[in-house]
Amino acid sequence: MRVDVISIFPEYFAPLDVSLIGKARERGILDIHLHQLRDWARDVHRTVDDTPYGGGPGMVMKPEPWGEAIDAVLAADPAAQPRIIVPTPSGVPFTQKLAMEYAAEPWLLFTPARYEGIDSRVMAEYGARMRVDEVGIGDYVLAGGEVAVLVMVEAVGRLLPGVLGNAHSAVDDSFAPGAMENLLEGPVYTKPPEWRGHEVPEILLSGHHGKIARWRRDEALRRTARNRLELLAALDPETLDKHDRKLLSELGFPA
Numbered sequence: 001m002r003v004d005v006i007s008i009f010p011e012y013f014a015p016l017d018v019s020l021i022g023k024a025r026e027r028g029i030l031d032i033h034l035h036q037l038r039d040w041a042r043d044v045h046r047t048v049d050d051t052p053y054g055g056g057p058g059m060v061m062k063p064e065p066w067g068e069a070i071d072a073v074l075a076a077d078p079a080a081q082p083r084i085i086v087p088t089p090s091g092v093p094f095t096q097k098l099a100m101e102y103a104a105e106p107w108l109l110f111t112p113a114r115y116e117g118i119d120s121r122v123m124a125e126y127g128a129r130m131r132v133d134e135v136g137i138g139d140y141v142l143a144g145g146e147v148a149v150l151v152m153v154e155a156v157g158r159l160l161p162g163v164l165g166n167a168h169s170a171v172d173d174s175f176a177p178g179a180m181e182n183l184l185e186g187p188v189y190t191k192p193p194e195w196r197g198h199e200v201p202e203i204l205l206s207g208h209h210g211k212i213a214r215w216r217r218d219e220a221l222r223r224t225a226r227n228r229l230e231l232l233a234a235l236d237p238e239t240l241d242k243h244d245r246k247l248l249s250e251l252g253f254p255a
C-alpha cells in the first residue's frame with residue numbers, strides 16, 4: 001500500500017519508523033511518502049494560513065498550497081487515484097470498519113491540518129474527482145491532525161497482509177467483524193499464576209478450549225456492558241446465543 005502524507009510537520013511522523021509499522025515499511029508492505037506543505041507556498045515566509053472569512057478566532061489553511069501539493073502527489077501516478085483522508089474532529093468517526101476499508105485500498109493520501117482546518121474548497125475540488133473522507137478519531141480536539149494520521153496509519157497498517165504474522169491475528173480484536181463485532185475484548189493474563197495475591201482465573205489454566213472460549217465471551221459481554229453501553233445496544237440479536245442472553249439478562253439487559 002502506498003501512503004502519502006502532506007503536513008507542515010513531516011518530522012511528526014518519525015514514529016512510523018518504529019516497531020510493527022517500521023518493519024512493514026522495511027519489508028515494502030507499506031510505502032510511506034512524507035511531504036512538507038510549505039514547499040508549495042509561494043511567498044518568502046512560506047505562508048500556509050490566513051484569517052477566516054466571516055471573522056472569528058484562529059487561522060484557516062489557504063487553498064493554494066494544498067491544491068498544488070495534492071496535485072503534485074497525484075502526478076506521482078496519473079493512472080491511479082488515492083483515497084484522500086482529511087483528519088478533522090468534525091468528520092465521520094474512525095472505526096475498525098473504516099480501518100478495514102482503508103486497508104483494502106492501494107493508495108491513501110492524508111492531509112492533516114493545523115489551525116482551524118483547511119479552506120473547504122479544497123475538499124470540494126478533489127471531492128468532485130475522487131473519494132475524499134473527512135474523518136475524526138474521537139470526540140476531542142487535538143492541536144493538529146498529525147496524531148490522528150499516526151493513529152489511522154497504525155490501525156490500517158496492522159491489518160495489511162503479512163504485517164501481524166501468524167502468531168498474532170486481528171480476528172479476536174475488539175470490534176473485529178464477526179464474533180467480536182460491537183464487543184470489547186476481555187481481560188488477559190500471563191505467567192505467573194499468582195502475583196501479589198491475585199490469581200489467574202482458574203478456567204484459563206484448565207486447558208478446556210470450549211469453556212475458555214465461553215468465559216472469554218462472557219467477559220467481553222460484561223466489559224462492554226460496563227464500559228460501552230451504546231455498543232451493547234448495537235449488538236445484533238442474531239449473533240447472541242442462549243447463554244449470551246442469559247448473561248445479559250443477569251446483568252440487567254434483557255435481550
Ligand code: ADE
Nearest residue numbers: 087088089136137142148
Ligand atoms: N484534528 C484535531 N482534532 C482531531 C480529531 N479528533 N480527529 C481527527 N483530526 C483532528
